[in-house]
Amino acid sequence: MANQNYHDQVNIDNSIKLRELMDKLPRFCKEFFRGIEPTSSSRTRIAYAYDLGVFFEFLINSNPSIKDTPITELKLDLLDELTPLDIEEYLDYLSYYISEGKEYINRESGKKRKLASLKSFYNYYYKKRLIKNNPASLVSVPKIYDKEIVRLDPDEVALLLDEVENPENLTKSQKKFHSKTKTRDLALMTLLLGTGIRVSECVGLDIDDVDFNNNGIKIRRKGGYEVVIYFGEEVRQALLDYLEERKKLIPKEGHTNALFLSLQMKRLGVRSVENLVKKYSSGVTKLKTITPHKLRSTYGTSLYRETGDIYLVADVLGHKDVNTTKKHYAAIEDSRRRSAANVVKLRKE
Numbered sequence: 001m002a003n004q005n006y007h008d009q010v011n012i013d014n015s016i017k018l019r020e021l022m023d024k025l026p027r028f029c030k031e032f033f034r035g036i037e038p039t040s041s042s043r044t045r046i047a048y049a050y051d052l053g054v055f056f057e058f059l060i061n062s063n064p065s066i067k068d069t070p071i072t073e074l075k076l077d078l079l080d081e082l083t084p085l086d087i088e089e090y091l092d093y094l095s096y097y098i099s100e101g102k103e104y105i106n107r108e109s110g111k112k113r114k115l116a117s118l119k120s121f122y123n124y125y126y127k128k129r130l131i132k133n134n135p136a137s138l139v140s141v142p143k144i145y146d147k148e149i150v151r152l153d154p155d156e157v158a159l160l161l162d163e164v165e166n167p168e169n170l171t172k173s174q175k176k177f178h179s180k181t182k183t184r185d186l187a188l189m190t191l192l193l194g195t196g197i198r199v200s201e202c203v204g205l206d207i208d209d210v211d212f213n214n215n216g217i218k219i220r221r222k223g224g225y226e227v228v229i230y231f232g233e234e235v236r237q238a239l240l241d242y243l244e245e246r247k248k249l250i251p252k253e254g255h256t257n258a259l260f261l262s263l264q265m266k267r268l269g270v271r272s273v274e275n276l277v278k279k280y281s282s283g284v285t286k287l288k289t290i291t292p293h294k295l296r297s298t299y300g301t302s303l304y305r306e307t308g309d310i311y312l313v314a315d316v317l318g319h320k321d322v323n324t325t326k327k328h329y330a331a332i333e334d335s336r337r338r339s340a341a342n343v344v345k346l347r348k349e
Contacts, residue, residue, distance in 0.1 A: 006204040006258070006267060007220050014042035021049035026056065026074040032124050041222065051117035058093050079122065080131045084138040091115060091142070108142040115141060149328055150288050151298040157193060159284045164189050169283025180263060185276060187242035188260055188268075191217075192277075192292060194235040196299030196317050198222075199273050199292035206257040207246070210239060221318045229316065297328065304329045 022030055029052060033045055040048075056071045059078070066074065094106040094114060106114070115136070122136040152160065163169065164186045167178055178185075192202060201219040209218040215236055216228040231239075251258060251265045258267035273292055281290035288294070296317070304313050314325035 006206070007224070010200075010204075011042045014046055018042065018046050018049055021046065021053065024071065025049065025052055026072060026076075026078075028076045032121060035124055035128075036120070047113075048117045048120065051114045052121060054094070054097075054099070054114065055090060055118060057099060058090050058097075062089065062093070076125065076130060079125060080133050082133075082135050084135045087115075087118065087135055087139045090118075091139070108144050111142045112144060115139065149297055149301075150290070150294050151301050152285070152288070152290065152294065154302070156285055156288075157298060160281055160290075161186065161189060161193070163280050163284055167280070167283075170279070174279065177263070183242045183245050184260060185280070187238040188273065188276070189280065189295075190235050190238040191231070192295045193299060195229050195231050196296045196303070197229060198296065198318075199270050202292075203260060203268050203270055203273060205259040207243070207259050208257065210243075210259065212236065212240070227318070300325070300329050 018033065022033060033049070036045065036048075056074060059074075060066060060069070060071060066078070091111050094111050097104050119136045122131075122134050125131045126134040126137075165182070167175060170178060188202065191197070192199070195217070197217075197219055201221070204220060205217060211217070211228075214230070215232070216230045218226055218228050220226050246259070246261070249261055249265060251261055255261065255266045260268040262268050262272060277290060277292050277295065300313055300317055303316065304310065307313070310325055310329065311322060313329055314322040317325065319325045
């Protein structure tokens with residue numbers, strides 16, 4: 001097996017998964033997925049396929065006229081027969097349902113995403129003039145209330161890195177493996193905290209993507225474009241220490257170029273990093289659930305506090321819309337607003 005670029009391999013795997021999911025959907029759905037391919041990621045198309053599967057399962061179970069019709073045999077005309085009320089009943093169904101013996105619960109955020117999938121689905125056929133009605137466009141999106149952004153405080157960041165170096169809260173079994181992964185784990189956690197990159201960007205790194213001459217890493221962002229993110233001395237040293245150990249490892253075939261390797265000598269996966277972060281952070285903070293994305297939020301917060309430049313934060317984090325950045329970071333620090341009170345002088349003393 002040749003060394004495949006991580007992101008390209010993910011797209012290949014997702015394409016295979018999408019074909020499997022489409023085989024369970026009405027045949028006319030294939031036209032929709034072909035149509036949105038140029039403007040959507042493979043991961044987004046898979047999410048759409050899952051959501052549409054739930055939607056058509058709901059229709060089969062709730063509509064007596066098609067109850068005995070296999071989902072794959074449903075016709076495009078069915079979309080024209082539905083009303084906004086049918087879509088609203090579907091959203092209500094999403095609150096709690098059982099499929100293949102498994103229970104599912106969707107809160108407002110889950111309903112919003114599934115409705116967005118359905119709106120995109122309907123919009124495609126409506127714009128192509130293949131259907132006359134678009135009931136999904138007439139249904140209001142569920143209200144989502146903003147949640148507090150969870151991030152680590154500076155002292156918690158230090159405690160977390162201390163825990164990686166000298167763990168006090170791991171089980172005996174975890175400590176046994178820790179001796180083999182300490183340098184890797186410290187490099188990975190320091191990199192996430194010191195650059196704010198996404199976990200998918202982190203696990204996709206190859207050794208050649210690290211440039212110590214310029215202290216930068218080349219990552220592939222959402223949308224497939226590449227960008228160089230720069231790191232500081234702490235990240236540099238942690239990576240250098242790890243790479244000394246990495247040189248001694250013999251990766252499995254197909255994983256030779258991967259920067260971060262698992263104990264099985266394969267490229268470390270997203271789920272493994274999520275578990276790693278959970279393992280170390282659980283002993284550091286009892287009141288916060290920390291994920292790789294929370295480490296990203298922590299970096300964004302620190303960068304904004306130090307620079308006050310929301311556009312820089314947006315650029316480094318790879319946010320396409322600076323309003324996304326403002327929502328998450330610009331409103332966090334009341335002390336910055338308070339400081340404005342004493343900056344402007346109305347009269348010279």
